Amino acid sequence: MLQPPSPIYPVAGIRAIEALVTPGAQPTLMERAGRASAEEAVRLTQDRSGPILIACGPGNNGGDGFVMARRLLQAGRNVTVAFADDPAALPPDAAAAFAAWRAAGGETVSDFPAAPAGGWALVVDAIFGIGLKRPVEGRYATWVSALNAQDVPRLAIDVPSGLDADTGCVLGTIFRATATLTFIALKPGLLTLDGPDHAGVVNVHRLDIEAAARLPPQGLQVRPAMIVPFLRPRRQNTHKGTYGDVGIIGGAPGMTGAALLAGRAALKLGSGRVLVGLVDDDAPAVDCGQPELMLKRPERVVEQATVLALGPGLGTSALAVSLVERAAASDKPLVLDADALNLLAAAPHLRPLVMARAAPTLITPHPGEAGRLLGSDTASVQADRVAAALALARRFHAEVVLKGSGSVLATPDGRWFINNSGHPGMATGGMGDVLTGLIASLLAQGWPAEPALLAAVHLHGAAADRLAREGIGPIGLTATEVAEASRGVFNGWMVKAARPR
Incomplete structure (x- = not known):
């Protein structure tokens, strides 16, 4: 159980x-x-x-x-x-x-x-x-x-x-x-x-x-039992279109790997198709490590995906700003991470677009990004993490995870949660990109925003915990390993949820 x-x-x-x-x-x-x-x-x-x-x-x-x-x-x-x-x-x-x-x-x-x-x-x-x-x-x-x-x-x-x-x-x-x-x-x-x-x-x-x-x-402390109603076995009569099209947009020059990590995580958690829009004009045409990913121009991804996730390695170019504008103006569930959050903080005209969205918006700041979004600083955010997460949720009418030791999740209606899965070995590059992919994947499969965020955040840490029990990490743990392990942990939850109670 x-x-x-x-x-x-x-x-x-x-x-x-x-x-x-x-x-x-x-x-x-x-x-x-x-x-x-x-x-x-x-x-x-x-x-x-x-x-x-x-x-x-x-x-x-x-x-x-x-x-x-x-x-x-x-x-x-x-x-x-x-x-x-x-x-x-x-x-x-x-x-x-x-x-x-x-x-x-x-x-x-x-x-x-x-x-x-x-x-x-x-x-x-x-x-x-x-x-x-x-x-x-x-x-x-x-x-x-x-x-x-x-x-x-x-x-x-x-x-x-x-x-x-x-x-x-x-x-x-x-x-x-x-x-x-x-x-x-x-x-x-x-x-x-x-x-x-x-x-x-x-x-x-x-x-x-x-x-x-x-x-x-x-x-509430986040536990897998909170998302049991959404852990349902898949019907036999389905196809890839049943499980949504995730669109990951990012990968500016020198940061292609961030967008690919997010895409791979979304794929491993069960998305029907994953489209990755790389901002770098010289980016590869195929991900040789995960050829199932569909690499496209970012503008096409905004049009074709059913769920959008912007930020992993996005950069702060004029093109990046225009992509955030287009995504925020869409009627699709939207995950904003990393550079997308920095742009949201730096470009005042983007904020009303996000605040006015009718479709679900989810943001995943670390304390520094949260400080910029709130017009304060990291120290102020860390002085009261629950209050900071709640303030972000109200300000942007978004589901929020304030990442860090004891990640704090908050909803626009004033509820909050703390997640304690995971360990310090996750303090390596690319972990946030994997989390973005996990969130987007659950949204594309039809999960509502709140349980998708709760499940993805807890799963992200639980995968690292499983690896540690198997002797992988905490030192030297990689985001790729966590993405791989997330699949096994999630399937384990599905099996437990299906058992008669």
Whole structure:
């Protein structure tokens, strides 16, 4: 069975869900979180000896740590708790958790302790939680650095200290977890920008709360199950015309390979025909590596294709501008990538053409391209990737994927998704061209714009993940290999979707 999507909530959404928990409900949310954390610690240390170190902070995240420590102590585990603040200044629930820890016989140390002779079995970050909005500095920065220096499993409670739970930005010094146990639901900061590099393996404990029943999810993590309704076996009575004509336009001098990569990806994902319009007048008449591609003049491709994808190696010539104009004015689904996006940002007269389109428009910017489209810069986009993707979707009335670590997908009506398939080996030339071809192929086969984008983005990363499991990459992974692997992964989804449930 294909894995269902997971709900994502920003901090405000999590707080709203917490507020809906019946007042006085037992056990309290802090008790539930501390118990879940203790169980996770036991799981992580089942084959490790030695004491567990829990570093507790001055807020409710520290309170979760005190409950965790008490539970572990009661289970007979050796626990050291580091806490350097005034217990009287703790929030009420955390103060009660601290008192219960002391009543159970627990003690705290105010200085970061030296590791025992045999080392710690586990170190736990319960310093700052999802409410952190200022840089981690001073004593706690020193503590976080000391926790990071321990060559043992490192567990973060809810989010790693120093991570903005909404954006994935690093706030000062940040804990580098090997595992994170987050509560109620996923937070966007765990999944995008710097979150994946610091959260490690993320597990969600719902704390006996069905979040989606209390508040509709504000985001979703992309999973193949989201596109199951479109994974239908092909009828026997079909022909190549049934599966559409993809038109790829690009390939300026020196960049012919970009357009060919996109075309090859579209072909391997099942398009009936793929037409490639190369802007370079000296381009080859045939792709010897994939002779099924139909190489034509770009103007002819605009006329003949049922779906258009512009940008891979397009360049910024006057011809490139005219091709974007013609494609934007057409009534065909349109994918804009790379140089097509740069032209859209640089040529003001193109924007109204795109904004006014009735046919689906899909754009695939990386952060630099997104900054240019928004009239800002890369840093501003990366400071809030979800907000940037939503702004692009509204501005251009387009389906958007903001590429990067934890790609963010957004729709014109304000919904958003985060995709976490893929790995750093994909940071090589041509990967974006392959993604463009995958998107265009699904559109040509009749998929609506949103599921086509969701499926293609997830498939793109899932293909790289499969290759990594087979020992291909992450270092040295090529776009051609990902295009090849996408076919196998997609067919595997088709088989799973066809099984009786």
